[in-house]
Amino acid sequence: MRSSIDYGHGIVAVDSGFVRPMLDAVHLVVEGGRAAVVDTASNESVPHVLAALAERGLSAAQVDWVMLTHVHLDHAGGAGAMMAQFPNARLAVHPRGARHMIDPSRLTAATIEVYGAEAARRMYGDIVPVPADRVVEMPDGATLSLNGRRFEFLDTPGHARHHACIVDERTGHIFAGDTFGLSYRELERDGRHAIFPSTTPVQFDPPALHASIDRLIARAPGAIYVTHFGQVTDVQRCAADLHRLIDAHVQLALDCRDAGPGRGEGLREGVRAMLLEEARRNDWPVSGQALFDLFELDIMLNADGLAAWLDAGAPGAGR
Structure with a gap:
């Protein structure tokens, strides 16, 4: 597997090494000659990012910004460790997420609740706080500059209330975190990108997620970069698929609402069935058990997120 993908325009996707390749x-x-990092993955990503910088003739001191789309630990768990390596960098983050980077105790506790203590420790290690004076809150419409290259933060709830998408004004491209779903490289066929939504607990909000996707598409980006994994270029088609699949997740949740003790497995089976249907519909090169293995973590998280949404009263179900 490639350790990085160079997309031109100075944009590179570096494989963080988190859980599995890509x-x-x-x-x-x-x-x-200056650099920024968008999302950090876990602590394990630090040597990979340092190596990617070195390959481009850059040192850690030349990193000016670490920009976070949101503070789920697969996106921000390595922020503190990375900031410790980057002496001149500031951390740009949604206002709702800033306090969790300064004091990650509640974020760590929430992660343990989702994964269990042993798995959370194995996946993320110790979460390092970021000094408050190095954290910059980025509300909707706020901009920052990387050596004259401007980036605008958009408030994009739906996946999480602390989610921002980041517009690169030089290219018009957007770093979308999880708002624009998952697009694993293994599922590409002849340059056609796969797409599947992420409904991670505990703040899945279907109407808000639909609206956030529409907001991104209204910018007419030539490319969107998702954390899982890399560049998506057929954004109109992928957006339509995301809208359809978000609605399918909502319907799955409502169908399982009264399933009692079997609700969790019913939700997981429903997500698996959706994946198989998408593989058939789009002629993905991976199917069956191999597809389930690829999405193992996502199947669990999407199902758990739907369960949390139901437990919260299924807000927005009728909209």
């Missing part, structure tokens, strides 16, 4: 990207942006 699951979790750290995007590197280079502009005139």
Whole structure:
């Protein structure tokens, strides 16, 4: 597997090494000898990012920004460790997420609740706090500059209330975290990108997610970069698929609402069935058990997110 993918325009997807190859990207942006990192994955990503910088003749001191789309630990778990390596960098993050980077105790507790203590420790290790004076809150419409290259933060709830998408004004491309779903490289066929939504617990909000996707598409980006994994270019078609699949997840949840003790397995089976149907519909090169293995973590998280949404009263189900 490739350790990185260079998309031009100074944008590189670096494989973080989290869980499996090509699951979790750290995007590197280079502009005139200065660099920014978009999302950090876990602590294990730090040597991979340092190596990617070195391959481009850059040192850790030349990183000016670490930009987070949101603070779920597969996106932000390595932020503190990475900031410790980047002496001149500031951390740009949604206002709702800033406090969790400064004091990650509640974030860690929430992660343990989802994964269990042993798995959370194995996946993420110790979450390092970021000094408050290095954290910059980025509300909707806020911009920052990387050596003259401007980036705009958009408030994009739906996956999480602390989610932002980041517009690169130089290219018009957008770093979308999980708002624009999952697009694993193993599922590409003849340059056609696969797409599947992420309904991770505990703040899945279907109407907000639909609206956030529409907001991205209204910018007419030539490309969108998702953390899982890399560049998506057929954005109109992928957006339509995401809308359809979000609605399918909602219907699955409502169908399982009164399933009692079997609800969790019913939700997981429903997500698996959706994956098989998408593989058939789009002629993905991976199907069956291999597809389930590829999405093992996502099947669990999507099902758990739907369960959390039901437990919250299924807000927005009628909209």
